[in-house]
Structure formats: structure tokens, C-alpha cells
Amino acid sequence: MVTNLYFVRHAHSTYSPDEYNRPLSERGKIDALKVTNLLKHKNIHILISSPYKRAIQTIEGLTDWIGDEIIIEEDFRERRLSRNPVDDFEFAITKVWEDDAFSWEGGESNMVAQQRGIRAVEKILERYEGKNIVIGTHGNIMVLIMKYFDQRFDFTFWNQLDMPDIYKLSFDKHKLIEVKRIWNRDSFYK
Template sequence: MSTIYLIRHCETTGQAPDASLTPRGEEQAQRLCTQLLELPINHIISSPYRRAIDSIHPLATALKLPITHEDDLKERRLSAVPLDDWQHHLRQTFSDPDYTCPGGESSRIATGRITRVVEEALQQQDESILVTHGNLLSLYLHSIDPTFGFEESLQLKNPDIFKVTRFQQQTIIEHLESF
């Protein structure tokens, strides 16, 4: 049996790769550290975006573990241009995995990125934390459980925690309560 934890980052000031955590997000990162210290964590892998790294930094410091930056955990790019009706387009990406907006990434490609990282982590037989972003996390959850769709993705919190367990070729996802 292998277990990993997927974490959505704490509250942030924006969507740019270098966006920092808000003061509330910094408090959340400290509380997330306290909550996760109870787990036997051996590895920490994070999106290269600042908000993801800053969300898990307190835990990495407490456990004296390095944070491995993984480009494939960066947020999915919905479009290269601003979209007034972005939620309409995002909803469509859940029903059509090949749908893309101008300059955007399809759900199929984005899901493939996070799935590769999750599968590699599960094969390590160590307990790892993977820190990522709301849309990418939602696409992964949707790939395992098709009932997790657009509406459910809107219910994700900052931060949010999911436990992923692999037991004999079966992947089980459990939503853990965060503060």
C-alpha cells in the first residue's frame, strides 16, 4: 500500500507564478504544518509557483526536508488571453477533455502531467506530499472519480488536503478535513 497527500496551496494574492500568500495564507501555512506534522512524511514535492512553495515551507523546515520543485504540478493554463466568461470555458473542459481555449492547455494534457507525478510518487512506497493548484487538482480528482466535476471543483478550499492511497491497483481518494 502506498499513500500520498495532495495539497491545494493556501490563500494567495493572485494567480501569477510569483504571487505570494496573503497574511491569512501565511497563517494557514503554519496551521497546515501543525496538521501535517502528525503524518509520516518522507518527501515534499511542489509546484514551482511561489504560493505552493510558501504553503509547504513551514512543514519542510519543521521536518528538515527539501522541497523538490516539479514543473508538472504547476497550474493548468486555461487560456493565454483574458476570458470574460472563463467559468463557462472551464466547465466545458470537464465535459470535453480535448477542449482548449486560445493558447490554453487541454484537460487531457494537464491531467496527464499531474497523473505522471502522482504515479511516480505512489511507486516510491514512501509517504509524500504533493503541493499543487485548484484546477489541476480538480482535473486529477475528476480522472479518478468522474462525479467530481466542475461544481465540485468550485468547492475546493485554500488549503485543501486529499489522501491518495494505492492498494493493489485500486486508487482510493479521501478528502481530509483541514481547519
């Protein structure tokens, strides 16, 4: 019995240092409608999201189609890069991807964030076997989860993600059997 996890990286958000309450931008709201239109015919059974507002807003349009609320899963929140804002984001994010055990002060290493994400995935695979599940989440944690199952999902891959972006991961029990990108941002703007 195949379980499909549709990982949805959130749409574009308006920057705010308040990670939990950062909302979608106007462009992000338009893209969230496109996410809804793309996924509403995929026979979705369950909606799960990071607690961050931008992740919730990106998938909340689907609640009308499946008739259920979004389940909040703390472990799908974005990885914490550092306790304090970093001066050079590109340098800081590159450094943590170069060494899976490295973390900035107050931040999470790739290993720690990945373990957290995998814990949530395993719980979902156990609880919702054979279902189609949409997971509203973030780029770093999504790719770290994907990398756990397949090493080709790395920093270069993360750097090429769209905002939003959607990847369908299909599992037989706990074994990943297929990864398919189902979002093509450019096709929505032609």
C-alpha cells in the first residue's frame, strides 16, 4: 500500500524576524491559490503543516476540499540557523551544509534538524499508511528529509527550489520508492 507525502515548500513571504507569524506576501497569496488548484484533485486525505504562518497559509485553501482542518506538526518547522540573525546568510547556510554536524550558536546542525524531520515523517507513515498527505513546510527541512532517503537531495538541490515548490514522495511502508516534482512555477505564468 503506497503512502504519498506531498511536501509543499511555502510560498513567498513578507520578511519579518518573527518566524512563527511571518505571513505570505501578495505574490505568495496568489501562488497559494495555485497550490490549492494543483492539489485539490489529488485525492488528499490529510493536511499537516509546520506551525509557521507562511506554511499554513500556503496549504490552507485545501481545507475546503478535504473538509478537515490542518494538523500542526512542530517538527516540520524550518531549521533554526542561529540564535541571532546572521550577518551573511549565504556564508552561514553554506557552512552548515558543508558539515552536517556543524551548527551556529543556538542553531541546529543538518543532523539535528534532519532527525527531527525524519521523526515526524516516520510517525506519519505509521499513522496514515496508504493515504495522500499534504505537508506544508520549508525548504531546508524538506530537503534534509529528502536527503535522508536519497543523497542527491543536497545543498545544490536546495538552492534551486522554487517558492512555493511541491515534491511528491511515495513510500511502501518506510521505503521511499519514488520522488516526483509536481510544481513547475513557470507553467503557471505563461
